[in-house]
Amino acid sequence: MRGDAAEDAAGLDRAKLLAARYRAASDRPYLASALYALTVVPSGRVPTMGVDRRWRCYVSPAFVEATAVQELAGVWIHEVAHLLRAHHGRADRLPAARQRDHLRVNIAQDCEINDDLIADGLALPAGRVEPGHFGLETGLLFEDYLPRLPEHLTGFDCGSGAHGHPRDWEAGDGTPGVIPVEAEALRRHTAEAMRAHERSRGNLPAGWRRWAGNLLEPVVDWRTVLAGAVREAVAWAGGAVDYTYRRPSRRTAALRAVVLPSLRRPLPRVAIVVDTSGSMGEDDLAAALAEVTGVLREVGVRGDRVSVLACDADVRAVSRVTSAEQVELAGGGGTDMRVGVRAALAARDRPHVVIVLTDGYTPWPEEDPSCRLIGALIGHAPADPPRWVETVRIGDRSARTR
Structure with a gap:
């Protein structure tokens, strides 16, 4: 590791970041396998945290330093939710005109995720995106939110693991990551863990329940x-x-x-x-x-x-x-x-x-x-x-x- 990458790694409070992941996995054990599959990549060029298609999680050292562990745990879950819900693959199937507006797609995806996380009692950093900010109801998929969002939005970019388009701060193929067949296995394992959690405790959020049901008992499009x-x-x-x-x-x-x-x-x-x-x-x-x-x-x-x-x-x-x-x-x-x-x-x-x-x-x-x-x-x-x-x-x- 050389240059800016070495400086980013040296400036990252890794203990705090990993403590936040441990807290997220402990509080939501059905997400543990997916959370620990993420490869941490320190980067001063990502504004907060982001993910790519290979399950590599890019982390801003400054963001980790400024954010409480409880809120970092929520961001960990937010980022892995993009990958579990295969947002990048779903974004690839959008009409070409809508695919080009990466940020708007990303914000629609954040609406799909964050309404579930907030209903589940997770703490998220200030400035989080919610459907209510745009006068929209909760519980929809990002494909439903997208055409209802206003034009010319601003916000953070979660990377190609969300909207599907590689960003300049993402790593090359030399950095370890998850291959597609492993990603599908992780999704299925997580869905099965959610089913087991719901049977034993009965408190699975509605959005995750729907996602697990669709994955384990798919309805043909x-x-x-x-x-x-x-x-x-x-x-x-x-x-x-x-x-x-x-x-x-x-x-x-x-x-x-x-x-x-x-x-x-x-x-x-x-x-x-x-x-x-x-x-x-x-x-x-x-x-x-x-x-x-x-x-x-x-x-x-x-x-x-x-x-x-x-x-x-x-x-x-x-x-x-x-x-x-x-x-x-x-x-x-x-x-x-x-x-x-x-x-x-x-x-x-x-x-x-x-x-x-x-x-x-x-x-x-x-x-x-x-x-x-x-x-x-x-x-x-x-x-x-x-x-x-x-x-x-x-x-x-x-x-x-x-």
Whole structure:
């Protein structure tokens, strides 16, 4: 260790810092394995404490000196919570425009963590971030807090272990750290320890209880369910075959004066019927449409094989698209998705698959339209469609199908 790093290490009150970690692990024993997995890296360039993706904890000697042991214990738990909750991985899945605002993402994550820590009676340093500072309710995930935060925020940066983007004060690969498979093992071990603690003492904070439950008994994200339904429907439609003389069979050469047709596997056509009524949430609707068009591109269904119909009480627009950004979500009357489905099926190029994005408060066709029909129901309590509609529920960041 040389230069500034040696000076930082010499100036760090390591006994005080480690006493704070011991206190955190003693008071919350279910976090002990995760806390002791962190590698301490003294740094005068980090404002307080921060973590990177490799579970290395960067510590400001000046911050340790100025902060009481009780509050340092709270900061230890705060930093390890970023890693246990895989904030960096979740941040990687945000839309690109939101990922770029590292600090705003970090503050949303701090809101998710700190409301749990404060409810658990942990002491945190002055200036801590809470949802109430922005007039927001507690108990949400950072993905829910992020769009509700004001623009142009200021504050501390917890590092790439939070928002996912390396900072200039983070160490290179030569410093020991935790690899991803070890991190997953630590998360599972911690979740199991929380379950055991709750059974014996019954005082696990609500945020940690939810996190442990989701890890040990995961609920499939609606994006995964929707993507699977679309892929399966497209594969089913693409499995239909027909004979064509446009490309004669290779066996024709073995026969004289006879031309044999070859089998043709057509590329499916897909119609997306979008509910643009006033009751629809624009953000969830845009997210669902982006997921659908993204999956269709992956499986090779694009261009003039995809039509999008914007529909409320009537069909307002039919467009050929190659990306979700090309679709204008406009409308706002009552809702009757039967109109959109009928229009899709009446097209000259009848679709093999119809995907309906709606809140579910609509009449549906009275009978199975003899094609694959997927209903992506958006919202927290959508009404049930007929049994023959393949259903994906979009809401609460999870989904179930039937």
